[in-house]
Amino acid sequence: MKKPIDALVKVGDLPLGLCGAPGSTVAFKTGDWRSVRPVLDKEKCIYCGFCYYYCPDGVYQDMAPEKYYKADLDYCKGCGICAHECPKKAITMTLEEV
Amino acid sequence: MAKRIGIEVSLAVAEAVKLADTDVIAAYPITPQTHIVEHLSELVADGSLDAAYIPVESEHSAMSSCLGSSAAGARTFTATSSQGLALMNEMIYIAPVLRTPIVLAIANRALSAPINIWNDHSDIMSVRDAGWICLFAENGQESLDLTLISFRVAEDPKVSLPVSLNLDGFTLSHFIEPIEIPDKETVDKFLPPFVPCFKLDIKAPMSLGLLGGPEYYTESRKATDDALLASKTVIKKAFAEFNDVFGRQYNVVESYQAKDAETIVLAMGSISETAMTAVDELRAQGKKVGIVRLRLWRPLPIEEIVEAVGHAKNLAVIDRHLVLGAPYGPVGLEMMSVFYSASQKPNISNFVLGLGGRDVTRDDFKYIFDRAAAQQGQTRYEIVGVLE
Structure with a gap:
């Protein structure tokens, strides 16, 4: 039986030098690498911005009117640095259930 | 000018x-x-x-x-x-x-x-x-x-x-x-x-x-x-x-006295000039020997190699690198793979020499021409001039 091919682009259709449009990694959702996710307790959050500044992947968005920061789970890899740095222990790393 | x-x-x-x-x-x-x-x-x-x-x-x-x-x-x-x-x-x-x-x-x-x-x-x-x-x-x-x-x-x-x-x-x-x-x-x-x-x-x-x-x-x-x-x-x-x-013509594969040669040495780089002198001296003795030199190594010019050496009785492939743990040097291995499926192929043997600057002389090539013609079915590279 012939093995199904997992390729996304044909050999002849690849761009020369494999160059591409800038910012193409936006389409590469890395969130499924995560085994634990950050869950914020908004009651404890003091809107200090530590999670925003410490996140190595820059996944936190400033939710200014509501005064908290929200992790974009499409890209958060679950490293837990935000939870570790949060001075109010407002972020809990919670196991991802499949 | x-x-x-x-x-x-x-x-x-x-x-x-x-x-x-x-x-x-x-x-x-x-x-x-x-x-x-x-x-x-x-x-x-x-x-x-x-x-x-x-x-x-x-x-x-x-x-x-x-x-x-x-x-x-x-x-x-x-x-x-x-x-x-x-x-x-x-x-x-x-x-x-x-x-x-x-x-x-x-x-x-x-x-x-x-x-x-x-x-x-x-x-x-x-x-x-x-x-x-x-x-x-x-x-x-x-x-x-x-x-x-x-x-x-x-x-x-x-x-x-x-x-x-x-x-x-x-x-x-x-x-x-x-x-x-x-x-x-x-x-x-x-x-x-x-x-x-x-x-x-x-x-x-x-x-x-x-x-x-x-x-x-x-x-x-x-x-x-x-x-x-x-x-x-x-x-x-x-x-x-x-x-x-x-006004200077180069080819991917160069031949010297190889057209009617029974034994051909295949080499790369400057030692082929020494080999050509050896060929001249052996030709003067009536021996049918020639040289083929690869100017292009990658991509390997397979068709040109077959055309240049395919008719020879014996092909001696020179390697200036020893592949530790393998039966032949890189050029030797590739020549054997080029001819593996050919119906008519030369008797291929592989000689390693000139490592780390050791001198390569006309006599080395004369030895190789004789040795390549005399032996059949070499199963491992031979180092020319190793003291052991």
Whole structure:
């Protein structure tokens, strides 16, 4: 039986030098690498911005009117640095259930 | 007007890089390549070559800089040897897939250990699979000519691949030979300005050096191999056009007295000149011997090799690199694979010699011609002149 091919682009259709449009990694959702996710307790959050500044992947968005920061789970890899740095222990790393 | 002068081969290569109007040279000196980049730094410093000379802190940085400058659309050159090429290794594998037409002169030198600065082909063989076009020069004039041809081939839009020009360390790099230095107008007729197929430009941003996961990697490598194999046609065309302009014809595979030869020695690089002298002496004794030399090693010119040596009774393949743990040297292995499925094939044997600068003489070749004709079915390489 012939093995199904997992390729996304044909050999002849690849761009020369494999160059591409800038910012193409936006389409590469890395969130499924995560085994634990950050869950914020908004009651404890003091809107200090530590999670925003410490996140190595820059996944936190400033939710200014509501005064908290929200992790974009499409890209958060679950490293837990935000939870570790949060001075109010407002972020809990919670196991991802499949 | 072209001038024929006595000049060290390394300096002639540097003069060719100057005549090519190279934009960027990023290099780190290492024996026996040093004179090439040393002379280039002088040419840049005295203003006779308008190029950026980047004196990097290592060969790894040299090739990294070359990747960047070539991707930015600059005609780019570097040179190295042995341990320097080994330190470049990581970046060497990147250049072909990113299709950056860098020209790299390698003054071939043995890899350590033991520490050895002299000539053999172990350095280039360590990166033979990387996807670079590999040319081997036989003498000084050829080293200069192939430098110009390397730029022409690398930058051809149908190719857009890096080229390594291999010249034997010391045997070529440090010898003073009579070499014709062409004039700028003639070089310009042969080598047009570099027009990159794509380039890094802050006005039109793009990404280069992207991730290629399991869904892309296989196809990316295959696309590079396809480009490398297709480059042979362009190389042959460049050789023909070089002849039109300069009157010197090169071929991907060269033959000397091989047409009616019963035993043929196949070699690469400068030792084939010694082999030709041995052939002359053996021919005077009535022996039907000849030489075939590969000028092009990657892509391997299979059809031309079969045409040049397929008729011979015996084929002695020379290797200047010992593949530890394998039955034959790299050239020997490939010749055996070229003929594996052929119905009519020569009796192939593999001889390793000239390692770490050990002298190769006419008598070595006379021994090889006799030995190749006398033995059948060699099962392992033979080192010529090993004391054990």
